[in-house]
Amino acid sequence: MANPYNTVHTHKPTPHANGASCLDRLFVKQPVEHLASGQSLFFEGDDAKHVFQVVEGTLRVFRIISGGRRVITGFLDAGDIVGVSLRGRYLYSAEAITPSVVKRLARRQFDAAVASDEGLRPVIFARVCDEMAAAQDQMVLLSSKSAEERLCTFLVKYLRRNTVPGCxxxxxxxxxxxxxxxxxxxxxxxxxxxxxxxxxGILGFENPGLRHTIRIERPGMLAQLTGDGDDHEDLPGDLLALREPRRH
Amino acid sequence: MANPYNTVHTHKPTPHANGASCLDRLFVKQPVEHLASGQSLFFEGDDAKHVFQVVEGTLRVFRIISGGRRVITGFLDAGDIVGVSLRGRYLYSAEAITPSVVKRLARRQFDAAVASDEGLRPVIFARVCDEMAAAQDQMVLLSSKSAEERLCTFLVKYLRRNTVPGCxxxxxxxxxxxxxxxxxxxxxxxxxxxxxxxxxGILGFENPGLRHTIRIERPGMLAQLTGDGDDHEDLPGDLLALREPRRH
DNA sequence: CGTTTACTTGAATTTCCTCAAGGACGGTGG
DNA sequence: CCACCGTCCTTGAGGAAATTCAAGTAAACG
Structure with missing residues (x-):
C-alpha cells in the first residue's frame, strides 16, 4: 500500500510563474487537504462539483478503458489546476502518486469568480490553452513517435517543467x-x-539500483532523440528534404 | 491538384444544435469566403489573427513533424469554430478537403464579444470542453487501440456526427x-x-470501385468492434473483472 | 487516350508486445 | 538481525501487429 518512492522534490522551480498569484487568490482561503500515495481525488464520471489546485505533490490523471487498461492523460504538479474544462462530470479519474496537498473550490464559486473577475479570465483561459496544446503534443507523440522518441520527449519535458534550467x-x-x-x-x-x-551514455543513475533518480548526461543528445526536429530548424531548404526518413 | 472527391453531403444533419444560433450571431454579418480543395486556411505558426466558422465543406487540421510526417488532429465540418483555444499563434495548419465556405472574425472582435456577451461565454466554453473531450478520446484511441478498433471508432463517430440517426x-x-x-x-x-x-460483412460499398461511399451493414457489430466497451456497461462487478484481456 | 492520383494487395521486415523468469529494494514480523 | 513477502524493475525468448517496400489496379482529368 505505502509507496516506497515518497521522493522529496529538490530542484523544483515555481511553475506557472505568470498569473499564478492571480489564481492563488482564488484558493488562498481554502483549507488544505492531504492525500496519501495512491489516494483518489475524484473518479471519472463523478459529478464535477469542485475545481482543485495542487499545492504539493504529483497526481496522475487517467481513464480506465474496456479491457481494464489504463490510459494516463497527464500528470499534475504543484500549481496545476484540474477540473476546469469540463461540463457536469469528470472525464477522468485523478489520484495521488506521492503524498499530496490540494485545495478545492466549489464549481459554483469558481464559475462566479471567473464571471465577475475580468482579470482572472485571461489567466484561466491561458491555462485551458496550455492544456489544449499539451493534448495536441500528446496526440503527435502517440500517433507517430517510436518508443525511444516518446521516452526522450517525456524526459525533456519533465526536465523543463520540473527542474530549474541547467539542472x-x-x-x-x-x-x-x-x-x-x-x-x-x-x-x-x-x-x-x-x-x-x-x-x-545519454543518461545514468545517481544510485545504482535506485533507478528513479536519473541524471541526464547528454541533454543535447536527448533533445535530438525526441524526434521533434527542434534542432536544425534553420537548415537550408535543400537539406531539409534530405532529413532521415521516419519509420512509423 | 483538384480533388476528385468533391462529394455532396446528403444526409447531413445540423450539428451543434444547441447554441448554434447564438454563435451564428457572431458570424452572421461576416462575408463568406470560398476555399478550393486543398487550399489552406492558415498555417501552424501563423499569427492567430482570426477565428473561423465553417459554413460548408470539410477541412483537416494537422501538424507536420520532423520526418515530414503529417499528424491530423481533427476534421472540421459545417458549424465548427476553429482558432479559439490558442494564444498568439496557430498550433496547427488547416486546409480544405472539399471545396469549402468559411467566415472569419478578427480575434479582437471575437474576444470583445466574448468579454461583453454574458450569454455567449457558456456557448464558447462548451465548445472548448467538447474539443478537450475529443482530444482525450483521441489520446485513448492512439495509445491503446488496434487498427480495427481505430477504424471502427472513426466510422461510428463519423456516422453519429455527420448523418441523421438511422442512416x-x-x-x-x-x-x-x-x-x-x-x-x-x-x-x-x-x-x-x-x-x-x-x-x-460489416460494411459494403455503394458502388463497386468507388470506395468513398461506405454502407454500414451491421452498425451494432461496428460499435462492438470500437473497443469502447459501450456495451454491457451494466455488467455485475464480478463479471467486469473477467472481461476479455486486451492486447496492446 | 495517356497521365496522375488514389487505392489495393502481397511479401518481407521491424518494432513492440506477451509471456516468463529473476533480481533489488523496502517493509514486516519473527 | 535476518528471513520473508510484495512491489517494482529488468531481461530474455518468441510472437503478433503494423510498417516498409514493391507492384499493380482503377477511376478521374486534361
Missing amino acids: TIIELPMTRLDIADYLGLTIETVSRTVTKLANK | TIIELPMTRLDIADYLGLTIETVSRTVTKLANK
Whole structure:
C-alpha cells in the first residue's frame, strides 16, 4: 500500500510563474487537504462539483478503458489546476502518486469568480490553452513517435517543467508503469528503452539500483532523440528534404 | 491538384444544435469566403489573427513533424469554430478537403464579444470542453487501440456526427491517407482494415470501385468492434473483472 | 487516350508486445 | 538481525501487429 518512492522534490522551480498569484487568490482561503500515495481525488464520471489546485505533490490523471487498461492523460504538479474544462462530470479519474496537498473550490464559486473577475479570465483561459496544446503534443507523440522518441520527449519535458534550467537530475515520482501508460507503451518497453539510453551514455543513475533518480548526461543528445526536429530548424531548404526518413 | 472527391453531403444533419444560433450571431454579418480543395486556411505558426466558422465543406487540421510526417488532429465540418483555444499563434495548419465556405472574425472582435456577451461565454466554453473531450478520446484511441478498433471508432463517430440517426451511408470526404494520418496508421493498414471489415460483412460499398461511399451493414457489430466497451456497461462487478484481456 | 492520383494487395521486415523468469529494494514480523 | 513477502524493475525468448517496400489496379482529368 505505502509507496516506497515518497521522493522529496529538490530542484523544483515555481511553475506557472505568470498569473499564478492571480489564481492563488482564488484558493488562498481554502483549507488544505492531504492525500496519501495512491489516494483518489475524484473518479471519472463523478459529478464535477469542485475545481482543485495542487499545492504539493504529483497526481496522475487517467481513464480506465474496456479491457481494464489504463490510459494516463497527464500528470499534475504543484500549481496545476484540474477540473476546469469540463461540463457536469469528470472525464477522468485523478489520484495521488506521492503524498499530496490540494485545495478545492466549489464549481459554483469558481464559475462566479471567473464571471465577475475580468482579470482572472485571461489567466484561466491561458491555462485551458496550455492544456489544449499539451493534448495536441500528446496526440503527435502517440500517433507517430517510436518508443525511444516518446521516452526522450517525456524526459525533456519533465526536465523543463520540473527542474530549474541547467539542472540535469530528474527524480521521477511516478513508476515505470505510470510512464508506460502515459506514453502508450508497456512497462517492459519503457524499462528496455531506459536501459538502452543508459548504455548509450545519454543518461545514468545517481544510485545504482535506485533507478528513479536519473541524471541526464547528454541533454543535447536527448533533445535530438525526441524526434521533434527542434534542432536544425534553420537548415537550408535543400537539406531539409534530405532529413532521415521516419519509420512509423 | 483538384480533388476528385468533391462529394455532396446528403444526409447531413445540423450539428451543434444547441447554441448554434447564438454563435451564428457572431458570424452572421461576416462575408463568406470560398476555399478550393486543398487550399489552406492558415498555417501552424501563423499569427492567430482570426477565428473561423465553417459554413460548408470539410477541412483537416494537422501538424507536420520532423520526418515530414503529417499528424491530423481533427476534421472540421459545417458549424465548427476553429482558432479559439490558442494564444498568439496557430498550433496547427488547416486546409480544405472539399471545396469549402468559411467566415472569419478578427480575434479582437471575437474576444470583445466574448468579454461583453454574458450569454455567449457558456456557448464558447462548451465548445472548448467538447474539443478537450475529443482530444482525450483521441489520446485513448492512439495509445491503446488496434487498427480495427481505430477504424471502427472513426466510422461510428463519423456516422453519429455527420448523418441523421438511422442512416447507414457514409460518404467520406477525406482520402485514406487523411484517415491514416488521423488514426496514427499507414495508408496500407487503413486500406487493409477496410477490406477486412467488408469481407466480414460489416460494411459494403455503394458502388463497386468507388470506395468513398461506405454502407454500414451491421452498425451494432461496428460499435462492438470500437473497443469502447459501450456495451454491457451494466455488467455485475464480478463479471467486469473477467472481461476479455486486451492486447496492446 | 495517356497521365496522375488514389487505392489495393502481397511479401518481407521491424518494432513492440506477451509471456516468463529473476533480481533489488523496502517493509514486516519473527 | 535476518528471513520473508510484495512491489517494482529488468531481461530474455518468441510472437503478433503494423510498417516498409514493391507492384499493380482503377477511376478521374486534361
